[in-house]
Amino acid sequence: MTHYDLLLIGTGSGNMFLDKRFKGLKTAIAEEWHFGGTCLNVGCIPTKMFVYPATLAEQAAQADRYNLSPTHPQIDWAGLQDRIFSRIDAIESGGRDYRSSDRQPNITVVTEHVHFTGQKSVRTASGEEITADRIVIAAGAHPVVPSIEGLDAARVDEADYPVFTSNTVMRRSGQPRRLVIIGSGIIAMEFAHVFSALGTEVTVLARGARLLGSIDAEAADEFTRIFDSSHSVLHGAQAKHIDVADGEVTLGLEPSGRLGEVDLPETITADGVLIATGRVPNTAELDVAAAGFDVTDGQRLAVDRHQRVLSAGAPVPGVFALGDICSPHQLKHVANHEAKIVGRNLDADVAAGQPGAAREDDLAAVNHHAVPGAVFSSPQVAYLGMSEQEAKGAGHDITVKVQQFSDVAYGWAMADDPGIVKIIADRQSRLILGASIVGHEASMLIQPLIQAMAFGQTADEVATGQYWIHPALPEVVENALLGLEFDD
Numbered sequence: 001m002t003h004y005d006l007l008l009i010g011t012g013s014g015n016m017f018l019d020k021r022f023k024g025l026k027t028a029i030a031e032e033w034h035f036g037g038t039c040l041n042v043g044c045i046p047t048k049m050f051v052y053p054a055t056l057a058e059q060a061a062q063a064d065r066y067n068l069s070p071t072h073p074q075i076d077w078a079g080l081q082d083r084i085f086s087r088i089d090a091i092e093s094g095g096r097d098y099r100s101s102d103r104q105p106n107i108t109v110v111t112e113h114v115h116f117t118g119q120k121s122v123r124t125a126s127g128e129e130i131t132a133d134r135i136v137i138a139a140g141a142h143p144v145v146p147s148i149e150g151l152d153a154a155r156v157d158e159a160d161y162p163v164f165t166s167n168t169v170m171r172r173s174g175q176p177r178r179l180v181i182i183g184s185g186i187i188a189m190e191f192a193h194v195f196s197a198l199g200t201e202v203t204v205l206a207r208g209a210r211l212l213g214s215i216d217a218e219a220a221d222e223f224t225r226i227f228d229s230s231h232s233v234l235h236g237a238q239a240k241h242i243d244v245a246d247g248e249v250t251l252g253l254e255p256s257g258r259l260g261e262v263d264l265p266e267t268i269t270a271d272g273v274l275i276a277t278g279r280v281p282n283t284a285e286l287d288v289a290a291a292g293f294d295v296t297d298g299q300r301l302a303v304d305r306h307q308r309v310l311s312a313g314a315p316v317p318g319v320f321a322l323g324d325i326c327s328p329h330q331l332k333h334v335a336n337h338e339a340k341i342v343g344r345n346l347d348a349d350v351a352a353g354q355p356g357a358a359r360e361d362d363l364a365a366v367n368h369h370a371v372p373g374a375v376f377s378s379p380q381v382a383y384l385g386m387s388e389q390e391a392k393g394a395g396h397d398i399t400v401k402v403q404q405f406s407d408v409a410y411g412w413a414m415a416d417d418p419g420i421v422k423i424i425a426d427r428q429s430r431l432i433l434g435a436s437i438v439g440h441e442a443s444m445l446i447q448p449l450i451q452a453m454a455f456g457q458t459a460d461e462v463a464t465g466q467y468w469i470h471p472a473l474p475e476v477v478e479n480a481l482l483g484l485e486f487d488d
C-alpha cells in the first residue's frame with residue numbers, strides 16, 4: 001500500500017489545476033488511457049480539426065450559390081488524419097512525459113484503472129492499494145452503447161469491428177464509403193457533417209422528428225429543416241438488429257414508435273456504424289458506491305457548489321470532483337471552470353491543515369449560470385442559458401425575437417443562406433435569459449450575448465450602448481436585441 005497527500009483520478013480537465021501551488025504534495029495521478037483525456041485525444045480538438053476542412057469542402061461543393069463553379073475537392077484521408085493526430089499525439093506524450101519526469105519529482109503517474117475501496121482508498125487494476133488524504137475525481141464519461149440484437153458490445157471500437165463510437169471513429173484507417181450514424185444529438189450531427197462533406201455516404205437514424213432535441217425547440221426545428229435538406233436522415237427509425245459479415249454491417253430497421261408508422265427501408269448496409277447515443281459518467285466503473293459517495297440521476301457524482309463530493313448529503317473532507325463525472329453540462333469549458341474552482345478550494349483545504357478544515361467562506365463557488373455551447377455541424381448551432389420552454393417553465397414573463405440572417409446586409413452577401421438568431425429576455429428586468437443561433441459561425445456570433453448575460457447587462461444596453469460594425473454579420477444579433485419588446 002502506498003499513501004499519498006493527493007490522488008488525482010483522470011488527466012483530462014483534472015490535469016489543468018495541478019500547478020506549482022501543489023508542488024509540496026506527494027501526489028499520484030491515475031490515468032488508464034490517453035493522457036489529456038477526451039477533449040484533446042478524441043473529443044473537441046480533433047473533431048474541430050476535421051470539421052474545418054469538411055466545412056471548406058462543403059462550401060466548395062455549394063459554390064454555385066454564389067455564382068462560382070462548384071468543385072468537389074478530393075480528400076487525402078490518411079494525410080488529414082496524420083496532420084491532426086501527429087499534433088495531438090505529441091501533446092499527449094508531452095503531457096505524460098512532463099508529469100512522469102524528474103521535473104515533477106513529487107508526482108507518480110499510475111497508468112492503470114483504479115476503483116474505490118473506501119472513502120480515501122483505491123485499488124489499481126494490478127491490485128496495488130493506494131490511499132490519500134485528499135482526492136480529486138476527474139474521471140469523465142464514456143459513450144453509451146445501446147443493446148441491439150446481433151451487436152457484440154464488447155467488440156465495439158475494436159479495429160476490425162465495423163461498429164464504433166467517437167472514441168475511435170476519427171482514428172480508424174480508411175474513410176468509410178457508407179456510414180450509418182445512430183443518434184441525432186451533438187456527436188451525431190458533428191460527425192454527419194464531417195463525413196458527408198468529405199464524401200462518405202451518410203445515413204442518420206433519428207428516433208424522433210427533431211434533430212438536436214435537447215436545445216430550444218424552434219432552433220432545433222430550424223436546424224432540422226436545414227440539415228435534412230442536404231443530408232439523408234431516417235426520422236422515426238431505430239436499429240432492430242445488426243449483422244456484421246465480410247467487413248460490412250447490415251442494420252435491420254424498425255419504427256422507433258415516436259412518429260407512428262414510418263416508411264423505412266427494411267435494411268441498410270454500410271461499411272461502418274457510428275454509435276452516438278449519449279455519454280454516461282464513469283461512476284460505476286470507479287465503484288463510487290464502495291466509497292459511499294452520493295450519485296445524482298443514477299449516474300453523476302453529487303457535488304456541492306464548492307465541487308466537494310457528497311456522502312449522505314454532506315461534503316467528504318478533502319474529496320473534490322470536476323468535469324463530466326459530476327457536471328450537469330458535459331462541456332470542456334465547464335470542466336475547465338470547475339477545475340479552476342477545485343484548484344482554488346484544494347489550495348484552501350491544504351492551507352487549512354486537516355482535510356475539510358477550510359472555512360466555507362474561504363471556498364470558491366462554481367458558476368453554472370448561462371452556460372453556452374455550440375454544435376459544429378452544418379449549419380452551426382450555438383445556445384446559451386434557457387430555452388424558451390425553460391424560461392416559461394421558470395415563470396418568466398418573456399419577450400422573444402427571432403431574426404433571420406437574411407434580414408441584414410451580410411446575409412444578402414451570403415446569398416440569403418438560412419440562419420436565425422433567437423433571443424429570449426425577461427420583460428420586466430430587460431435581462432437576457434437565453435439565446436440560440438443557427439447558421440454560419442453561430443459559435444462566434446453568440447459571444448456578445450454570453451458576455452451580456454455574464455455581466456448582467458440589459459438587452460437594450462447591449463444593443464444600443466456599443467458600436468456594431470456595419471455591414472458585419474453580428475448586425476443580426478443587434479437587430480434581434482432591438483426587436484425585443486419590454487414593458488413601459
Ligand SMILES: Cc1cc2nc3c(=O)[nH]c(=O)nc-3n(C[C@H](O)[C@H](O)[C@H](O)COP(=O)(O)OP(=O)(O)OC[C@H]3O[C@@H](n4cnc5c(N)ncnc54)[C@H](O)[C@@H]3O)c2cc1C
Binds near residue numbers: 040333
Ligand atoms: C466527440 C466529442 C466532441 C466533443 N466536442 C466538444 C466541444 O467541441 N466543446 C466542448 O465544450 N465539449 C466537447 N466535448 C465534451 C468534452 O470533451 C468533455 O466535456 C470534457 O473533455 C470532459 O473532461 P473531463 O476532464 O471531465 O473528462 P475526460 O477528459 O474524459 O477525462 C477523464 C479521464 O479520466 C480517465 N479515467 C476515467 N476513469 C478512470 C479510472 N477508473 N482510472 C484511471 N483513469 C480513469 C480517463 O481515461 C480520462 O482520460 C466533446 C466530447 C466528445 C466525445
Ligand SMILES: NC(=O)c1ccc[n+]([C@@H]2O[C@H](COP(=O)([O-])OP(=O)(O)OC[C@H]3O[C@@H](n4cnc5c(N)ncnc54)[C@H](O)[C@@H]3O)[C@@H](O)[C@H]2O)c1
Binds near residue numbers: 214238330376
Ligand atoms: N460541440 C460540443 O460541445 C460537443 C460535441 C460533442 C459532444 N459533446 C458533449 O458530449 C455529450 C454526448 O454527446 P451525444 O451526442 O452522444 O449525446 P446527446 O445527448 O447530445 O445525444 C444523444 C442522442 O442519442 C439518441 N439516443 C439515445 N439513446 C438511444 C438509443 N438507444 N437508440 C437510438 N438513439 C438513442 C438521443 O435521442 C439523442 O439524439 C453531449 O451532450 C455534449 O455535452 C459536446
